[in-house]
Amino acid sequence: MQIQENQIAKQYLDAVDYVVKMGKCLAEEIHCAVLGESHYLTRFANNQVIQNVRKRDVQVVIQVQRNGQTGVASGNQLDRESLERLVQRAVLLAKYSPVESEPTPFSQPEIVSQVFGFDDASEFVSPEEMVQAVQQIVEEATSHSLQAAGACQLFLRDQVVANSQGVRLFGRQSCAKLHTVVMGEKGSGYAEQTDKSFGAMDPQKIAKIAIEKCLGNQNPISLEPGKYPVLLEPKAVGDLILSISNSFNPTHYHEGQSFLSGKMGYRVWDEKLSLTEDPLSKDGIPEAFDWDGQARKKVPLIQEGVANGLVYDIDTAKRYQQKSTGNGQFPIKKLQGMSGPTPTHLHLEAGKDSIEEMLKGMERGILVTRFHYIGMQNTKDLLLTGTTRDGTFLVENGQIKAPIYNLRFTQKLNEAFQSVTAVGSQTQLVSSWFGSTCRVPALSLKEFTFTEQLRH
Structure with a gap:
């Protein structure tokens, strides 16, 4: 991977080079990760801007290994004095950590794909x-x-990973979101757009979709809960797919907590559905390497309904005798007890039908704009609950008949995804609050269970 030099790249690479050079004198192995994040936010409500915020943070995490012991220290300064203190602290903490008979070695250098996940112009977008x-x-x-409310946001991320094995990587990602x-x-409508480039944002289109939804969603009628x-x-x-991403975690799989446990190689969804972890796709927010310094890889998770794969970091790859897929988390997340590797660049394969054709094929059912407050009730069955929001409509004879009050659903997603009647031909990039994305089409499902009507 060719490193594109700029001021930030030089600053971050100089910092990790200094850390690795110093660490080699004090420990057997050393690993340094630097994360720089910028967040630009313009929030609006009641048809006026109410907040304009810009912030920049940096985190440095240093890990050392000596005599089978591992020490970790973190900070937020890149000057040499601060970095020296962090290395010394990590070495000191290693002395008091448990001895591991076979600690996971740090990554060896490997070929990393050249991707373009950063839009240069977005970095200079003004308030x-x-x-x-x-x-x-x-x-x-x-x-x-x-009345309109929402937010215009821009996330910029700089990522550096280096270690004493020779890994030395720098990457950038940008993500713009408008919703x-x-x-x-007596009703509301919603629309959003996510792209790596702020220049790709189309406020007129977002406004048009949300307004049309809102105008069509006035004076909702009651509809009895049930299966539709x-x-x-x-x-x-996208809301549903992102809520189940932990299912592809190998620890959950081997501990019997995943809906995939014991079903690898068997059909779990309808054959119309294929789900892939694809961090290299230009249709998402591409990312070339993970926080272990491993190359990110495309991983088929569900192929034509058949359970096919999981994602791994270097720790789980060693534990389960697999190869890392490049899904290592930022070290701080590991220290905070996060669940481990999960897919963060999901792609659900498109089908052949337009939404208009899918609508015409529905005799009586419900059109859902988005879900809200989704919670996992049972990971083995993918039992989810949540509510519809900002545009839920009764469909009869292939046409939208009326808006309906929002509904709570309680549904085993496995069962719903086993009876797919149509898959949309167009896809949309959907992002989560925790930074993952998925590119997904519309879906028509034979049956979905709604358990409660909400009076709003």
Whole structure:
């Protein structure tokens, strides 16, 4: 992988080079990770901007190994004095840590793909430009006597990994997100867009979709809870897929906590569904390597409904005698007891049908714009609960008949995904609050269980 030099790259690489050089004198092995993050945020409500925030953080994590013991220290300064203290602290902590008979060795250098997950122009987007994007949504909402709220956000990430084995990597990612909830007197509508480039944001399109949803969602009617065919728009599908990403964690699998446990190689979903972890795809937010310094790899997780794979970091790869797929987490997450490797760049393969064709094929059912407050009740069965939000509609004879009050669902997702009637031809990139993304199409499902009507 060719490192593109810039001021930040030089600063971060100089820091890790210094740490590794110093660490080699004090420990058998040393690993250094630096994460720099910028977050630009313009928030709006009641048709006006209410917040404009910009912040920049940096985290440094140093791990050392000596005599079978591991020490970890973290900080947020890159000057040499601070880095020296961190290395010394990690060495000191190693002396008091348990002795491991076979500690996981740090990564060896390997070929890493050249990807372009960073949009250079996005780094220089001004607060005024973000406000202008928001203002376009506000103006459209105002022209329809509606209220708009939401946020325009930009995330910039710089990642450096280096160790005493010779790994030395620098990468950048950018992610722009624009979303809005448009509200009328008796209903609301929602739309969002995620892309690596702020310049790709289309406020007019987002406003148009949310306003149309809102205007169509006034004066909802009651619908009895029960089992209904559903047409899930891409945002709703993404909400579900992102909520089950831990199912592809190898520890959960081997401990019998995953819906895939004992079913590898068997059909678990409808043959129309294929799910892949694809961190290298230009259709997402590409990422070339993980926090272990391993190359990220494309991993088929579900192929035509058949359970096919899991994702691994260097620890789980060693434990279960597999190869790392490049899904190592930032070291701080490991220290905080996070669940381990999970897919973070999911892609659900598109089908052949437009949403209009999927709608026409529905005799009586429910169209869902998005889900909210999704919670996992049982990981073995993928039993989920949550609510619909910002646009739930009754469909009859292939046409939207009326908006309905939001519904709570309680559904074993495995069962729902075993009876897919159609898969959309167009996909949308959906992002989560914890940084993962998935590119997904719309889905028509034969049956989905709604257990409660909500009076809003």
